[in-house]
Amino acid sequence: MDSSTSPQGFTKVRGRGYRPEQVEHRIAGLSRDRDDARERAARLAVLVQQREAEAETLRERVARLAPQTYESLGERARSLLLLAQEEAQELRETAVEDVASVREEAAAAARAMRDAARAEADAVRAEAEEAAGRLLELARGEADERRAAARADAGQWRAEAEAALKDTRRRTHGILAAQEKEHAERWEAAERELAGREAEKDEHFAALTGRAEALLASAERALVKTAEEARHAQEDAEARGAELLAQARTREERVARETERVLREHTQAREEMHAHMAHVRNSLATLTGRTAAEEG
Secondary structure (H helix, E strand, O other), X not given: OOOOEXXXXXXXXXXXXXXXXXXXXXXXXXXXXXXXXHHHHHHHHHHHHHHHHHHHHHHHHHHHOOXXXXXXXXXXXXXXXXXXXXXXXXXXXXXXXXXXXXXXXXXXXHHHHHHHHHHXXXXXXXXXXXXHHHHHHHHHHHHHHHHHHHHHHHHHHXXXXXXXXXXXXXXXXXXXXXXXXXXXXXXXXXXXXXXXXXXXXHHHHHHHHHHHHHHHHHHHHHHHHHHHHHHHOXXXXXXXXXXXXXXHHHHHHHHHHHHHHHHHHHHHHHHHHHHXXXXXXXXXXXXXXXXXXXXX
């Protein structure tokens, strides 16, 4: 027998054991042989049962028959009948023995076929298990190779992902730096605008204050002049002096009210300017904080 062929006729294949199609074909053939043996054993068992039934029927018929003495027959006839009875008895005994023999042979054949089929199935099963083990080892080897290749691919993908992440971080830092520079420039421009507006308000306040002071000085000079004229003409024009004094007081009150109004307007304008500057600063701070939050 060739060393490349198993005792059961399977061709050995390097690295894989036996050919799976040969194993499957052999198992299918053994299954058919086993089924045929079972069918033959079943037929023999049915035949034995039929023969036993026939023998039992014959025994019952013989038992129901009345004993025959054949006394009315002649000597020669009685001898022939006795000989026939003996032969019938021998035939019955032979038939019983044949039935028992057939039954024993059928049982032995069934046992032999069953044992042979079991032995053949065990051998095929062992070879199939061996082939399956080799296939499993081969599959494990291929799985290990694929797992190693997958690890290598994963390492390459990880390196590429890390490089892409570094590039993304670098570009993100550049964008953030540009945005921070732009925000700083906007803040400085807003500060300059606020400083210009505050200077304008200060100039306007100084102008209003100068105007009020000029009006007050003019009123004081008029008051002094009026008082001086009143003193010189007190005797001749007391009534006129009193009237002028009243006018001067009225004018003084008007100037004072005007001065207070101007001062109130200036104070209100300055407060509104400070409130506007605070609102602008808060708006810029809110805008800067929102932008930073969105970038973060």
